[in-house]
Amino acid sequence: MNKRIALFFGLLVATAATTAWAEDSHEHGHEQEAFNPSNFIIHHIADAHEIHLWGDVHIPLPIIVYTAEHGLDVFMSSAFEGHGDVRVAERPSGVTYELSHGHIAVAGDHAGHDHGSHEGHDHADHDGQSHDDHAHEDHDHADHAGHDHGAHEGHDHGDHGHHGPVVYDLSITKSIFGMLLMLGLMVVLFGRMAGSYKSRQGQAPTGMSNALEPLVLFLRDEIAIPNIGKEKADKFLPFLMTVFFFIFFANLLGLVPFIGGFNVTGTLGITMVLAALVFLITTFNGNKHYWGHLFWPPGVPLFVMPIIIPIEIVGMFLKPIVLMIRLTANISAGHIIILSFVSLILIFGKGGEAMAAGYGIGIFSTAFMIFMYCLELLVAFLQAFVFTLLAAIYFGEATHEAHH
Amino acid sequence: MELLTILLEIGQGLAGLGAGAAAIGAGLGVGRIGGSALEAMARQPEIAGDIRSNMIVAAALVEGVALFGVIVCLLVALG
Numbered sequence: 001m002n003k004r005i006a007l008f009f010g011l012l013v014a015t016a017a018t019t020a021w022a023e024d025s026h027e028h029g030h031e032q033e034a035f036n037p038s039n040f041i042i043h044h045i046a047d048a049h050e051i052h053l054w055g056d057v058h059i060p061l062p063i064i065v066y067t068a069e070h071g072l073d074v075f076m077s078s079a080f081e082g083h084g085d086v087r088v089a090e091r092p093s094g095v096t097y098e099l100s101h102g103h104i105a106v107a108g109d110h111a112g113h114d115h116g117s118h119e120g121h122d123h124a125d126h127d128g129q130s131h132d133d134h135a136h137e138d139h140d141h142a143d144h145a146g147h148d149h150g151a152h153e154g155h156d157h158g159d160h161g162h163h164g165p166v167v168y169d170l171s172i173t174k175s176i177f178g179m180l181l182m183l184g185l186m187v188v189l190f191g192r193m194a195g196s197y198k199s200r201q202g203q204a205p206t207g208m209s210n211a212l213e214p215l216v217l218f219l220r221d222e223i224a225i226p227n228i229g230k231e232k233a234d235k236f237l238p239f240l241m242t243v244f245f246f247i248f249f250a251n252l253l254g255l256v257p258f259i260g261g262f263n264v265t266g267t268l269g270i271t272m273v274l275a276a277l278v279f280l281i282t283t284f285n286g287n288k289h290y291w292g293h294l295f296w297p298p299g300v301p302l303f304v305m306p307i308i309i310p311i312e313i314v315g316m317f318l319k320p321i322v323l324m325i326r327l328t329a330n331i332s333a334g335h336i337i338i339l340s341f342v343s344l345i346l347i348f349g350k351g352g353e354a355m356a357a358g359y360g361i362g363i364f365s366t367a368f369m370i371f372m373y374c375l376e377l378l379v380a381f382l383q384a385f386v387f388t389l390l391a392a393i394y395f396g397e398a399t400h401e402a403h404h
Numbered sequence: 405m406e407l408l409t410i411l412l413e414i415g416q417g418l419a420g421l422g423a424g425a426a427a428i429g430a431g432l433g434v435g436r437i438g439g440s441a442l443e444a445m446a447r448q449p450e451i452a453g454d455i456r457s458n459m460i461v462a463a464a465l466v467e468g469v470a471l472f473g474v475i476v477c478l479l480v481a482l483g
Binding site: 038322325328329383 | 464
């Protein structure tokens with residue numbers, strides 16, 4: 001008992017000492033802005049061109065850019081030097097690229113400069129317009145307004161940094177790297193599983209096969225066969241299983257802490273492809289009854305037809321779109337909630353100034369965060385299950401024979 | 405012009421209201437699903453497993469719509 005009390009107080013003193021040391025360096029002019037929760041959250045949700053582990057430690061990823069002028073250029077993201085918002089990479093071929101807010105542009109058109117000057121002048125312009133009635137600093141605002149009208153003529157307003165040649169960014173970003181990692185994992189895992197089934201015919205499975213067999217059988221017997229029918233389920237099973245395990249593993253990857261915060265299935269691009277594949281498979285496998293029911297639903301009175309038919313047609317496109325949004329929103333929302341609980345601690349602690357508040361909220365926040373993590377594990381499996389189930393239902397609708 | 409700028413500033417705060425409304429919608433919807441599922445399980449305990457799976461599917465569909473609203477509010481609030 002005494003040992004535990006001593007250990008607890010020792011830890012408390014150690015953390016207090018560390019924060020005191022951190023605050024000390026804080027006062028020594030180490031530039032630190034106030035903690036901005038929305039930037040923090042967006043940085044962890046959005047895609048990035050390298051894997052940011054902690055502080056200044058990065059795992060670089062390949063950058064692949066193509067411009068019409070300079071052709072294809074491949075290099076590692078560690079070539080981007082500098083800290084802060086705009087980072088510059090000078091290539092041996094002489095081209096200089098700028099990485100700003102996840103956007104790569106060719107430098108030399110003062111792209112970064114214009115970005116900054118546009119922001120400042122835009123604000124002054126608006127202020128000049130709306131504050132004209134106030135006597136306060138009227139002169140300055142009018143001056144700025146006069147200045148900027150001339151400067152603005154030549155540039156587009158909404159265009160932030162697309163100055164110069166169009167850059168096709170084909171880099172391996174963090175999400176793509178996570179996706180490739182999961183695909184590689186699945187190929188290795190299921191390849192070995194299939195091999196072990198072949199070599200151990202007649203015997204019970206062991207190892208990973210043993211662990212994954214209930215899931216695979218569940219997919220086949222509870223999702224595919226009841227919705228598609230026994231004869232046709234085999235045609236769609238490979239796709240359904242791939243989609244289920246990819247979404248499941250990618251969701252789990254996003255939950256692992258400390259490896260850089262992957263958000264594979266929370267990216268609209270990746271879920272859009274999955275939903276598009278479901279749409280394409282339903283469209284190409286639709287039989288006569290499917291299309292007949294779509295354009296002429298049976299059993300509907302004639303005067304309601306003009307309303308029902310457009311709804312059915314829109315529904316045909318809307319169902320995959322909702323699939324995409326459901327998956328992205330659920331996974332992203334889960335990540336945002338967990339990040340918000342962490343941000344709470346940082347907000348209350350005010351960057352080291354209000355330690356007691358930080359501790360107090362820390363206990364509550366950590367407890368809730370652990371609860372949210374458990375919920376997110378459930379959601380990871382559930383979203384994969386719902387996506388696969390709905391895909392199976394759509395495939396079943398498409399290949400459904402005439403009513404018995 | 406002034407009214408427009410004021411409205412644009414309020415617009416960002418309204419995103420919070422929108423997210424709250426989406427949460428209310430999700431709560432009401434999934435609450436009803438859970439309630440009727442429990443009632444059904446009480447009436448016929450032997451098919452509780454079937455009811456449970458269908459409840460989860462319906463809950464995921466309803467949550468999808470609510471999170472659609474959350475995403476829109478997020479887009480308004482952050483840009």
